[in-house]
Amino acid sequence: MVVTLEDVSLNRNGEWILKNINWNVSKGEHWVIYGLNGAGKTALLNMICAYYFPTSGSVEVLGSKFGKAELGGTLRKRIGLVSSALQQKFSPSDSAFEIVLSGAYASIGLYEKPTAEIRERAISLLEQLGSTEYADRNYQTLSQGEKQRVLIARALMAKPELLILDEPAAGLDFIAREDLLEFIQLIAQDEVAPTLLYVTHHVEEILPIFDHALLLKGGQVFASGKTKHILKDNTLSDFFGLEVEVNWHNERPALSKRAACSSVK
Numbered sequence: 001m002v003v004t005l006e007d008v009s010l011n012r013n014g015e016w017i018l019k020n021i022n023w024n025v026s027k028g029e030h031w032v033i034y035g036l037n038g039a040g041k042t043a044l045l046n047m048i049c050a051y052y053f054p055t056s057g058s059v060e061v062l063g064s065k066f067g068k069a070e071l072g073g074t075l076r077k078r079i080g081l082v083s084s085a086l087q088q089k090f091s092p093s094d095s096a097f098e099i100v101l102s103g104a105y106a107s108i109g110l111y112e113k114p115t116a117e118i119r120e121r122a123i124s125l126l127e128q129l130g131s132t133e134y135a136d137r138n139y140q141t142l143s144q145g146e147k148q149r150v151l152i153a154r155a156l157m158a159k160p161e162l163l164i165l166d167e168p169a170a171g172l173d174f175i176a177r178e179d180l181l182e183f184i185q186l187i188a189q190d191e192v193a194p195t196l197l198y199v200t201h202h203v204e205e206i207l208p209i210f211d212h213a214l215l216l217k218g219g220q221v222f223a224s225g226k227t228k229h230i231l232k233d234n235t236l237s238d239f240f241g242l243e244v245e246v247n248w249h250n251e252r253p254a255l256s257k258r259a260a261c262s263s264v265k
């Protein structure tokens with residue numbers, strides 16, 4: 001098992017943010033985590049990365065059971081994380097290349113002189129992501145799409161077993177989004193692909209590689225299972241409390257609000 005959550009609840013400042021979550025992610029599966037604003041997606045990811053500790057229930061990630069020992073640092077070296085929260089932590093003077101290099105040490109900032117091997121891996125990842133031309137630029141000057149590519153390259157540096165993508169396509173235009181998704185598809189097809197967890201607000205971003213889906217609502221699991229079973233008109237209409245329909249085209253879903261029947265003639 002890559003992730004096992006048993007009856008997990010999380011209370012922060014008197015608020016129940018996650019409630020009775022049961023969730024298993026097996027090796028070889030790629031999951032999409034879908035939910036509205038405030039559903040608890042970020043809290044769930046913070047828990048998987050051992051930034052949050054459950055108030056009750058048990059959490060096991062990559063074979064490490066929380067609570068047995070201090071495992072944050074060791075565990076996080078095995079998890080790649082791409083999130084906009086990370087972007088704010090980098091120093092304004094860091095170049096894109098330095099940020100990618102820092103991924104080898106799972107650190108914010110570069111405190112060691114990278115080996116030739118690490119530099120080569122960083123260059124190769126930047127090439128694969130089509131990011132070499134701006135590698136020496138200051139990270140803060142990059143466009144959102146360029147920043148996301150750099151963060152993915154950074155996350156892949158340490159050859160993670162679990163790769164968490166927290167809204168990686170937020171703020172991207174259609175072409176930048178589809179390019180990014182194409183690259184994520186390539187990552188998943190690699191022989192030694194990490195398990196992917198992809199958080200989004202938009203079903204249109206759900207690639208066929210995401211064979212499983214977790215629907216979160218109000219800190220609880222609303223539904224979980226095979227994506228094709230979860231992304232159904234009735235399930236999503238119940239989820240939103242609004243009549244919606246899912247249309248599939250080229251194995252990609254699109255969501256629309258069902259038009260209200262009008263009795264006016």
Ligand SMILES: Nc1ncnc2c1ncn2[C@@H]1O[C@H](COP(=O)(O)OP(=O)(O)OP(=O)(O)O)[C@@H](O)[C@H]1O
Nearest residue numbers: 012013015017035036037038039040041042043044
């Ligand atoms: N430290 C905290 N103390 C109190 N409430 C918190 C704390 N952290 C998060 N919350 C609340 O928990 C709920 C879930 O937050 P979370 O950030 O996990 O949602 P999310 O699904 O990631 O939302 P979004 O899609 O908007 O990013 C929100 O209502 C949020 O305000």
